[in-house]
Structure formats: C-alpha cells, structure tokens
Amino acid sequence: MKAPVRVAVTGAAGQIGYALLFRIASGEMLGKDQPVILQMLELPLEKAQAALKGVMMELEDCAFPLLAGMIGTSDPLVAFKDADYALLVGARPRGPGMERKDLLLENAKIFIEQGKALNQVASRDVKVLVVGNPANTNAYIAMKSAPDLPAKNFTAMLRLDHNRALSQLAAKAGVPVADIENLVVWGNHSPTMYPDYRFATAKGVSLKDKINDPDWNANVFIPTVGKRGAAIIEARGLSSAASAANAAIDHMRDWALGTNGKWVTMGVPSDGSYGIPEGIIYGVPVTCANGEYTRVRDLPIDEFSRERMDKTLAELEEERAGVAHLL
Numbered sequence: 001m002k003a004p005v006r007v008a009v010t011g012a013a014g015q016i017g018y019a020l021l022f023r024i025a026s027g028e029m030l031g032k033d034q035p036v037i038l039q040m041l042e043l044p045l046e047k048a049q050a051a052l053k054g055v056m057m058e059l060e061d062c063a064f065p066l067l068a069g070m071i072g073t074s075d076p077l078v079a080f081k082d083a084d085y086a087l088l089v090g091a092r093p094r095g096p097g098m099e100r101k102d103l104l105l106e107n108a109k110i111f112i113e114q115g116k117a118l119n120q121v122a123s124r125d126v127k128v129l130v131v132g133n134p135a136n137t138n139a140y141i142a143m144k145s146a147p148d149l150p151a152k153n154f155t156a157m158l159r160l161d162h163n164r165a166l167s168q169l170a171a172k173a174g175v176p177v178a179d180i181e182n183l184v185v186w187g188n189h190s191p192t193m194y195p196d197y198r199f200a201t202a203k204g205v206s207l208k209d210k211i212n213d214p215d216w217n218a219n220v221f222i223p224t225v226g227k228r229g230a231a232i233i234e235a236r237g238l239s240s241a242a243s244a245a246n247a248a249i250d251h252m253r254d255w256a257l258g259t260n261g262k263w264v265t266m267g268v269p270s271d272g273s274y275g276i277p278e279g280i281i282y283g284v285p286v287t288c289a290n291g292e293y294t295r296v297r298d299l300p301i302d303e304f305s306r307e308r309m310d311k312t313l314a315e316l317e318e319e320r321a322g323v324a325h326l327l
C-alpha cells in the first residue's frame with residue numbers, strides 16, 4: 001500500500017465540495033491504490049462549520065478504504081499543512097446577470113490569504129488547482145502570494161470548458177467524445193475563452209475538415225461553450241456543481257497520473273509562448289507525465305485565432321491590473 005497523500009479542499013461544505021470529496025475519497029482522482037487524507041477548509045461561521053461536520057459524517061459513513069484520515073477546520077494553516085494537492089474551491093459564486101469578474105475584488109482577499117498560507121505550510125511540491133471564480137486571476141493572486149513555491153504549481157480550471165467543448169464537438173461531428181483528440185480552449189475561464197478545434201481529430205480524421213462549417217464555429221460553437229456557465233445558472237438557478245467537480249477530478253488526475261500523450265487544457269502561468277506575457281494564467285494545451293505538465297508548442301496561430309486569443313488575453317490583463325494594488 002502507498003503512503004497516504006494530503007489533499008486540501010476549500011469550500012468543502014459548498015455545492016462543488018459535496019460533489020467532489022466523495023470521489024476523491026473513493027480514489028477517482030489519484031488512483032484506486034492511493035490513500036488520501038482530506039484536509040477540509042470552511043468559513044469560521046457556525047452554519048458552515050456545522051455543514052462541514054455533516055459532510056465529514058457522511059464521508060465516515062461511506063467507509064472508503066482509501067480514506068486514511070480527515071481534518072475539518074476554519075484555519076488555512078491547518079488545512080494546507082503539508083498538503084500535496086490543494087483544490088481551492090471556496091469562494092462566492094456568481095448569480096444570474098453577473099459576470100465572473102464581478103466577483104474579483106470580493107474573492108481576491110480569499111486567494112491572497114490562502115496563497116500566503118500555502119506558502120507557509122504546504123508541501124514544496126503542492127499541486128494547486130483554483131476553481132473559485134474568476135479562476136484564472138484567483139490562481140494568479142494565489143501564485144503571487146506564495147513566492148516561495150514554484151509558480152508552475154499554480155493552475156486554474158479550464159477543464160470544464162474543455163469538456164463542454166468536447167461534447168458540443170462530438171454531437172456536431174457525430175463521433176464519440178472518447179475518440180476526440182487535440183482540442184484546446186485558450187485563455188480565460190470567461191465568455192472570451194477561445195475553444196479551438198483546428199487541430200482536433202477523431203480516429204485520425206480532422207474534425208475541422210469533417211465539420212467544415214466556419215459559421216457554426218464562430219456563431220454557435222464558440223459562444224455556446226463560452227456562455228455555458230451562464231446557461232446552467234439560468235436553468236438551475238445555481239452555478240454548475242457536479243460538472244465542475246468532475247472537471248476538477250479530471251484536471252488533478254491527469255496532472256498527477258498523466259495523459260498518455262493526450263492533450264488537455266489547463267490554465268497555467270505563461271512562459272511567454274504564443275505571445276502571452278509571462279506569468280498570466282492562460283488556458284493552453286498541455287500533456288502530462290510524471291506529475292508534470294508540458295505545453296504543446298509551436299501550433300500555428302491564424303488571424304481568426306490570434307484575434308480571439310488577444311481578446312481573452314486583454315481581459316486577463318485588465319483583471320490583473322484590477323488587483324495589482326492588492327498584491
């Protein structure tokens with residue numbers, strides 16, 4: 001049996017937390033041979049702590065063989081102590097009529113405090129996934145607040161957008177989702193994101209050639225994927241939770257266990273490639289192996305793509321400028 005690893009989850013009593021923790025404890029994120037210790041953070045409010053207690057009782061009642069321990073706390077220094085993985089979910093979600101960036105200043109405080117705490121007490125190899133919105137800029141804030149940790153350890157969740165794009169493409173092309181390779185979602189987790197299937201294939205066949213419908217790309221595919229979060233809020237009255245938790249599992253599993261050469265999208269600090277300034281957390285195609293992600297490099301960027309990639313970049317730069325005074 002492997003030694004247990006420590007997985008910190010913030011916002012553990014929220015709706016994503018409820019869809020996430022049981023899957024982590026059952027081995028769906030880190031493998032069926034990997035015991036985990038869950039370190040769960042919630043606000044120091046009576047209601048939140050009581051709800052967290054209830055979640056922990058239910059985790060206990062599942063008798064998960066891989067659940068080697070549990071900590072519930074309102075102190076980030078306890079939740080992140082020696083954490084090998086940190087899923088930063090806890091933040092205010094948007095409601096109808098709001099954009100994710102409307103949450104920026106309110107949620108920024110959380111990611112400053114948590115970045116500092118990670119810096120102080122987490123494993124030096126901690127893998128951090130930011131889910132709380134606006135996810136890219138929150139990841140940037142946490143990264144900047146944790147100067148002693150490698151910047152590459154901070155990532156933002158674009159995987160839900162990637163998975164949404166996969167399903168839309170599969171339906172349009174009439175191919176199984178599992179056959180699709182080489183899809184990308186560039187940029188910010190916001191309506192400016194650019195889902196790009198120019199390189200996508202199914203069983204080696206180009207989906208761009210198969211679909212051959214630029215109008216559908218520009219006027220249906222890109223806006224449908226970009227506005228899917230709002231469509232879910234409109235339909236449910238609440239933001240996505242099960243699909244968001246599923247994407248978080250996918251992101252962390254692939255980062256930890258590898259993708260076997262398959263491309264996935266992760267929001268990662270830019271290394272300057274593709275004309276994205278260094279440090280901006282931007283969705284790019286990566287492959288993962290041995291616990292590290294590697295960018296897919298040197299993809300050709302045509303004029304249509306450049307325009308969209310620059311637009312989502314401009315939004316991220318604006319968000320960064322909006323929090324610069326806090327960092």
Ligand SMILES: NC(=O)c1ccc[n+]([C@@H]2O[C@H](COP(=O)([O-])OP(=O)(O)OC[C@H]3O[C@@H](n4cnc5c(N)ncnc54)[C@H](O)[C@@H]3O)[C@@H](O)[C@H]2O)c1
Nearest residue numbers: 011013014015016042043090091092093131132133160244
């Ligand atoms: N990146 C994505 O693709 C994606 C997808 C879905 C939702 N989200 C975002 O995830 C976040 C959480 O969504 P949710 O639906 O679970 O919300 P929720 O309100 O149901 O749960 C959030 C939980 O976080 C807790 N919390 C708030 N501040 C905290 C802090 N400082 N420390 C610890 N816990 C804290 C709250 O008490 C609450 O229990 C939102 O910001 C939402 O917009 C992101």
Ligand SMILES: O=C(O)C[C@H](O)C(=O)O
Nearest residue numbers: 094100133229230239240
């Ligand atoms: O859209 C939201 O606010 C929630 C989440 O980011 C989503 O994409 O579903």
